Amino acid sequence: MAHKVLAIYASRCTGCRICEQWCAYQHHGAVSPAHARITVQQLHLRSAPIACNQCRRAPCIAACPSGAISRDPMSGGLQLDAEACVGCRLCLEACPRACIKMDAEVGVPLLCDLCGGEPQCARHCPEGAILCLELDLVDRAYRDDLVAGKEVL
Amino acid sequence: MSELQGGLAGSLLRVDLTYGTIRREPTPEALYVRRLGGRGVGASLLFDELAPSTDPLGPANKLIFLTGALTGTLAPGANKMCVTFRSPLSETYSFSLCGGHLAPELKFAGYDGIVIEGRAEQPVYLWVDRGHAELRAAGHLWGKFTHETEDAIRAELRDRAVRVAVIGPAGEKGVRFACIQADAHREFGRGGPGAVMGVKNLKAIAVRGTGEVPVADGATLARLVEQAYALLAQHPKARLRRACGTPEMVEATNRLGYWATRNFSGGWFEEAERLSGPRLRETLYVGDRSCYGCPVACGKLSPVTLGRLVGSTIEGPEFETLGLLGANCGVGEPAAIVAATALCDAYGMDTMSAGATVSMAMEAYERGLLAPGDLGGVELRFGSDEALLAAIEAIGERRGLGDLLAEGARRAAEQLGAPDLAMHVKGMELATYEPRGVVGMGLTYAISPKGAHHMIAPTMAAETAGEPSRRLRADGKAALVAETQSIMALVDSLGLCASMRFVLDPHTMLEMHAAVTGRLLTEADALRIGENILQLERLFNVRDGFRRSADTLPRRLLAEPMPSGPSAGNTVPLETMLGEYYALMGWDSDGVPGLDRMRALGLEAEWAAAIRGQTG
Numbered sequence: 001m002a003h004k005v006l007a008i009y010a011s012r013c014t015g016c017r018i019c020e021q022w023c024a025y026q027h028h029g030a031v032s033p034a035h036a037r038i039t040v041q042q043l044h045l046r047s048a049p050i051a052c053n054q055c056r057r058a059p060c061i062a063a064c065p066s067g068a069i070s071r072d073p074m075s076g077g078l079q080l081d082a083e084a085c086v087g088c089r090l091c092l093e094a095c096p097r098a099c100i101k102m103d104a105e106v107g108v109p110l111l112c113d114l115c116g117g118e119p120q121c122a123r124h125c126p127e128g129a130i131l132c133l134e135l136d137l138v139d140r141a142y143r144d145d146l147v148a149g150k151e152v153l
Numbered sequence: 154m155s156e157l158q159g160g161l162a163g164s165l166l167r168v169d170l171t172y173g174t175i176r177r178e179p180t181p182e183a184l185y186v187r188r189l190g191g192r193g194v195g196a197s198l199l200f201d202e203l204a205p206s207t208d209p210l211g212p213a214n215k216l217i218f219l220t221g222a223l224t225g226t227l228a229p230g231a232n233k234m235c236v237t238f239r240s241p242l243s244e245t246y247s248f249s250l251c252g253g254h255l256a257p258e259l260k261f262a263g264y265d266g267i268v269i270e271g272r273a274e275q276p277v278y279l280w281v282d283r284g285h286a287e288l289r290a291a292g293h294l295w296g297k298f299t300h301e302t303e304d305a306i307r308a309e310l311r312d313r314a315v316r317v318a319v320i321g322p323a324g325e326k327g328v329r330f331a332c333i334q335a336d337a338h339r340e341f342g343r344g345g346p347g348a349v350m351g352v353k354n355l356k357a358i359a360v361r362g363t364g365e366v367p368v369a370d371g372a373t374l375a376r377l378v379e380q381a382y383a384l385l386a387q388h389p390k391a392r393l394r395r396a397c398g399t400p401e402m403v404e405a406t407n408r409l410g411y412w413a414t415r416n417f418s419g420g421w422f423e424e425a426e427r428l429s430g431p432r433l434r435e436t437l438y439v440g441d442r443s444c445y446g447c448p449v450a451c452g453k454l455s456p457v458t459l460g461r462l463v464g465s466t467i468e469g470p471e472f473e474t475l476g477l478l479g480a481n482c483g484v485g486e487p488a489a490i491v492a493a494t495a496l497c498d499a500y501g502m503d504t505m506s507a508g509a510t511v512s513m514a515m516e517a518y519e520r521g522l523l524a525p526g527d528l529g530g531v532e533l534r535f536g537s538d539e540a541l542l543a544a545i546e547a548i549g550e551r552r553g554l555g556d557l558l559a560e561g562a563r564r565a566a567e568q569l570g571a572p573d574l575a576m577h578v579k580g581m582e583l584a585t586y587e588p589r590g591v592v593g594m595g596l597t598y599a600i601s602p603k604g605a606h607h608m609i610a611p612t613m614a615a616e617t618a619g620e621p622s623r624r625l626r627a628d629g630k631a632a633l634v635a636e637t638q639s640i641m642a643l644v645d646s647l648g649l650c651a652s653m654r655f656v657l658d659p660h661t662m663l664e665m666h667a668a669v670t671g672r673l674l675t676e677a678d679a680l681r682i683g684e685n686i687l688q689l690e691r692l693f694n695v696r697d698g699f700r701r702s703a704d705t706l707p708r709r710l711l712a713e714p715m716p717s718g719p720s721a722g723n724t725v726p727l728e729t730m731l732g733e734y735y736a737l738m739g740w741d742s743d744g745v746p747g748l749d750r751m752r753a754l755g756l757e758a759e760w761a762a763a764i765r766g767q768t769g
Contacts (some may be wrong), residue, residue, distance in 0.1 A: 014450040016443030017254075021227055029371060031226055033261065034363035043313065044300075044337060045442060045454055045466055104363065124382065126448035127441075
């Protein structure tokens with residue numbers, strides 16, 4: 001099983017939010033930051049994409065009292081059984097990255113499904129701040145940034 | 154069925170500060186059909202709603218904030234919001250554009266624009282939270298710097314993601330070139346919209362949006378946007394901007410001798426190498442920033458290492474800022490320019506007009522019209538970092554000489570008895586392109602509806618391409634300015650950043666517009682809309698009494714040959730260009746649009762109103 005994961009290199013983010021745009025377009029059919037599974041968090045002149053880490057033993061899955069969250073064996077992304085979801089938000093609290101937000105209209109969490117295997121955020125990030133990589137390659141860009149003298153968040 | 158199938162949020166907010174009322178009204182779709190959005194629709198509303206010769210600093214002036222149809226969609230660089238108003242600096246029609254994240258946020262909140270009217274009795278700020286909008290007390294924010302105000306509002310509203318547009322102390326004190334600042338370092342910069350907001354007692358506008366903008370054909374738009382990304386990633390100009398920001402222009406502008414230096418006493422700055430894009434990339438910048446949905450990231454972060462705001466970081470300095478706070482003040486020290494920019498940002502004032510006004514004062518000092526005592530003992534000499542910072546701070550506080558300079562270069566120079574020292578057109582200070590070295594820009598400054606502003610028709614790239622002496626001659630310039638300004642009116646009205654035009658041709662922009670709105674315009678249609686907007690802007694100024702006599706340049710640029718450098722010996726052949734330009738635009742010899750042309754553009758009612766001096 002060699003699922004890819006999203007690797008976030010926050011020091012490269014310039015805050016353009018193109019990742020949010022395409023994520024929302026992919027999942028919601030329209031650009032809408034409130035519907036994006038990825039969020040560019042900004043503080044003054046700093047910004048960082050906050051996205052699902054594809055945890056191996058995912059706390060969101062473990063926290064779900066109704067078993068509504070599972071992993072797609074093909075892509076490794078999360079999937080939600082919206083019928084089973086009770087809308088308790090325990091998955092939000094459990095996420096170590098605080099990346100999950102709620103769909104306010106439906107009352108269910110917005111979970112990253114890795115776009116079925118080709119994440120649009122990684123595909124369109126102009127800065128290389130979001131990469132979709134095999135697990136044994138995610139470390140390399142962090143070292144690149146360290147060598148280049150950049151701060152790694 | 155409505156004519157536009159997408160691109161509009163559907164509502165405008167109309168806020169009357171005098172009565173404290175907020176109304177939601179349908180977006181005038183017909184105006185979006187006729188003039189696309191942003192700048193074009195703003196010109197329509199201002200023409201229709203403002204009485205002739207409205208006092209820019211009185212309660213009857215308006216601030217009309219509008220977005221474009223592409224904003225809030227996937228379209229790249231479509232993040233500009235336009236504010237339209239009568240300028241307290243130039244007393245003309247005026248508009249100013251701001252990037253960042255404010256414009257998409259407003260559309261996600263469900264609005265295409267906000268019209269601000271009247272004057273509040275006490276300081277307030279406007280809080281737009283999707284379907285809910287309210288005026289909140291802002292007495293506790295009055296007097297605060299721009300960034301402090303943003304932070305305080307976000308803390309008060311308990312939401313970091315709220316987008317805030319604010320004025321600083323300069324706007325509160327009516328500095329005539331005060332800006333409105335949004336997202337910390339993006340500005341509605343020129344013409345003094347911050348002063349208008351200040352007299353209205355409106356400290357800020359805060360916006361939260363969680364909705365979306367309808368798009369007619371999302372799949373086609375997505376395909377066009379992916380193609381645009383590929384072009385933007387490869388295009389040499391976009392790559393230069395990405396590496397160096399707008400200061401990539403310093404080197405060529407100076408090498409060809411059209412970089413305004415020491416209050417336009419020359420066009421070549423001997424210290425320019427210290428301010429070149431690649432040099433700043435190596436020695437100054439500590440990071441890159443993007444506006445919403447833009448893959449170029451031309452924003453550059455610079456640390457403040459001097460002066461009162463040491464320890465903070467700015468986004469910038471931009472090319473125009475380097476020119477007007479730098480070369481035009483004779484200052485070549487990047488740290489001083491960064492510190493001056495930080496002060497302008499904190500007080501909330503346009504770095505361009507601020508720099509141009511200080512450079513006027515420096516020349517006045519060197520000519521003995523000012524004394525050290527006027528600026529707390531500081532010698533206001535060209536090249537003095539200390540004088541630059543002291544003067545900027547004095548303007549922001551309206552203290553001593555700063556109180557005079559806060560009126561802008563024209564009014565200050567008149568008070569000093571030396572009106573020729575002010576490098577302005579219609580009261581707005583010139584941008585950093587020295588028109589004796591690139592004469593088409595002289596025509597642009599002269600005919601610009603908002604006073605000497607470069608982005609009305611930035612012709613410098615076309616003028617300096619090819620045959621080297623072309624930039625110094627009049628021939629072909631009227632047509633170049635006329636064509637360029639129509640393209641700019643199109644870009645500005647679509648809500649696109651001007652940098653997009655280097656890479657995306659009008660046809661591509663119109664394809665994206667068609668995917669968003671379902672309305673396909675040919676390039677000819679679009680340029681006609683562009684011209685319609687320009688003519689309406691002209692009619693606004695004609696209605697307020699502006700004629701040919703105001704379409705001029707400072708005496709220095711017309712009568713005194715460039716003293717040295719690569720453009721030495723040249724003056725601006727304005728009369729020749731102006732005559733040709735008027736003919737191309739269908740204006741009479743006094744600069745008044747002719748009825749036949751107006752009729753052809755569907756502007757006869759506006760023409761009649763302008764001639765009679767009435768509202769549309």
